[in-house]
Amino acid sequence: GAGVSQSPSNKVTEKGKDVELRCDPISGHTALYWYRQRLGQGLEFLIYFQGNSAPDKSGLPSDRFSAERTGESVSTLTIQRTQQEDSAVYLCASSPRAGLGLGFSYEQYFGPGTRLTVT
């Protein structure tokens, strides 16, 4: 079946401009996550959505970052007034739900990412 898709795959923008990144999760997955990965670094959690619950925004680095999700489908991550330090790969992941199942923790399925370059 279809995996997580993200668009665009690459985005080059000028400092100060706004950008919008899109994530299409796997159908039926109620949990959706955004991460940021700087060059040569591990992944940095940004935000997650679980069904209709209020999103966990604890990882957003500043108020320039925001994200929305419509129901249990598409999510958009918006970065306003981009800065050069925002340059990174932005990864989206989805899972059937967040947290623990019976004797396991739900795995996350990642998309290919959007490479954002701020010039």
Added chain:
Amino acid sequence: LAKTTQPISMDSYEGQEVNITCSHNNIATNDYITWYQQFPSQGPRFIIQGYKTKVTNEVASLFIPADRKSSTLSLPRVSLSDTAVYYCLVDRGSTLGRLYFGRGTQLTVWP
């Protein structure tokens, strides 16, 4: 946060068994140990998960001692295509799936 420590890099040759050890001294009772693999220009991919003792799937084995303060990912008979970054995570169910990735271990397999 449950911090993990793993080697920055490892080298191996095709056909060898590779063991990557991760330490997680402050693991809690509800935590699971999960390993992900990441190829260049791709998102991470789940490899294996365990709570204690040994778990094996078609890709790897995961060994977890009784005190759960460390774990070892074992990749049997690696090939060139196993060259990737491997992340050890302590998946804390109480944080509802917010995964904390360190820098991982860059495994390079040579012919």
